[in-house]
Amino acid sequence: MDRLTPPYNGTEFILLGLTQNPHLRKVLFIVFLFIFLFTVLANLLIIITIFLSPTLSAPMYFFLTYLSFIDASYTCVTTPKMIIDLLYQRRTISLGGCLTQLFVEHFLGGSEIILLVVMAYDRYVAICKPLHYMSIMRQGLCRILVMVAWIGGMMHATIQLLFMVSLSFCGPSVIDHFMCDLFPLLQLACSDTYRLGMVVAANSGAMCLLIFSMLLISYVVILSSLKSHSTDGRRKALSTCGSHFTVVVLFFVPCVFTYMRPVVTYPVDKLVTVFFAILTPMFNPIIYTVRNTEVKNAMRSLLKRRVT
Numbered sequence: 148m149d150r151l152t153p154p155y156n157g158t159e160f161i162l163l164g165l166t167q168n169p170h171l172r173k174v175l176f177i178v179f180l181f182i183f184l185f186t187v188l189a190n191l192l193i194i195i196t197i198f199l200s201p202t203l204s205a206p207m208y209f210f211l212t213y214l215s216f217i218d219a220s221y222t223c224v225t226t227p228k229m230i231i232d233l234l235y236q237r238r239t240i241s242l243g244g245c246l247t248q249l250f251v252e253h254f255l256g257g258s259e260i261i262l263l264v265v266m267a268y269d270r271y272v273a274i275c276k277p278l279h280y281m282s283i284m285r286q287g288l289c290r291i292l293v294m295v296a297w298i299g300g301m302m303h304a305t306i307q308l309l310f311m312v313s314l315s316f317c318g319p320s321v322i323d324h325f326m327c328d329l330f331p332l333l334q335l336a337c338s339d340t341y342r343l344g345m346v347v348a349a350n351s352g353a354m355c356l357l358i359f360s361m362l363l364i365s366y367v368v369i370l371s372s373l374k375s376h377s378t379d380g381r382r383k384a385l386s387t388c389g390s391h392f393t394v395v396v397l398f399f400v401p402c403v404f405t406y407m408r409p410v411v412t413y414p415v416d417k418l419v420t421v422f423f424a425i426l427t428p429m430f431n432p433i434i435y436t437v438r439n440t441e442v443k444n445a446m447r448s449l450l451k452r453r454v455t
Contacts, residue, residue, distance in 0.1 A: 158241060158242060159239045159240060159242065160239065160240055160241075160245055160320050160327070161239055162232060163238070164324075164325045165229070165233070169236075172233045176234060179226060182226075182425060182426070183230060183425075187223065189429070189432035190219035190432050191219060193215040193432050194212050194215050194216060195449075196442065196445050196446050197211060197212045200449065203445050206286075207269055207270070207273070208442075210262060210265060210289070210293070211435060213296070214262055214263075214394075218259075218427075221252070222429075224252055225252065228248075232325065242316075244327075246312065249329070250304045250305075250307070251304070252326075252327075253300075253304040253307045253351075254301055254303070255300065257301075257302075258296045258297055258300030259296075259398065260354070260358055262296040263391075263394065264358060264361070264362065265293070266391055267362050267395070268292075270384075270387060272284055273384075273387075274369050274373065275368070307351070310346070311332055314337075314338070315337050316336055317336075322335070323412065326424070329347050329351070330344070330412050330416075333347070333410045334410065344409055347406070347410075348407060348408060351402075351406035352402075352408065355399055355406060359400075362395050386439065389438060390438040390439060393434050394434055397422075397427045397431075401419045401427075402423060
């Protein structure tokens with residue numbers, strides 16, 4: 148056991164990964180390689196479809212383009228290294244690489260949180276104020292809201308990075324995870340990290356819980372306003388809102404579980420991280436295509452154009 152837990156040498160950490168079973172690692176390599184390729188290609192397909200389809204010019208699809216871009220980028224941050232590490236017995240990551248991974252994860256995650264709020268506001272305006280929708284959600288405002296999402300994500304990630312840079316690490320250099328994240332790193336710090344852990348929980352967990360609660364309330368308001376709509380209008384609204392609500396739940400529930408607590412790690416953390424960091428970016432394009440007739444029709448039109 149001592150051989151597996153060397154003291155921290157100031158340059159790299161050892162990642163234990165998902166499993167130590169060599170046969171299971173080979174199976175997981177194939178599974179996650181397929182998931183990675185599908186996630187990137189599916190999200191790129193949505194981006195290309197929206198970009199080339201005149202029928203998908205509504206603000207909702209403008210925001211969906213950026214959501215797909217974030218999902219494709221997010222899965223490229225952690226999944227490739229995890230897949231490659233499944234082939235090796237010794238899996239390491241440098242301190243600089245660890246902090247870079249941490250920063251990009253929280254930059255994209257923070258941006259996606261704000262973007263999901265923006266998309267919920269877009270649905271609220273479209274359903275509750277349909278006559279004023281195009282005048283409110285004009286192109287200039289949509290661009291500003293996307294810029295706010297990027298800036299908000301950058302600020303969130305910078306704060307998290309500053310917390311980690313100020314720490315000094317000692318003791319074992321082993322991270323019982325397949326990627327770098329806040330709590331596994333805090334457990335390797337030399338100093339007492341209880342207060343810092345509470346600040347991190349407030350910056351990440353409390354933010355997720357607050358925004359998730361606000362989104363739930365907004366959907367209650369939207370659903371209550373559907374009583375005055377026609378049957379066809381209710382069906383279309385429920386279809387678009389159902390897709391967005393499903394994505395919100397898949398993203399926020401694991402986020403709240405992971406960060407809304409003191410500095411402690413559990414064995415189930417790896418599975419939760421796999422769910423929201425790898426599986427959720429794969430589910431999003433499926434949800435937005437299967438439940439959205441306009442996107443499916445646009446994809447069919449593009450395929451027919453390519454064939455003819």
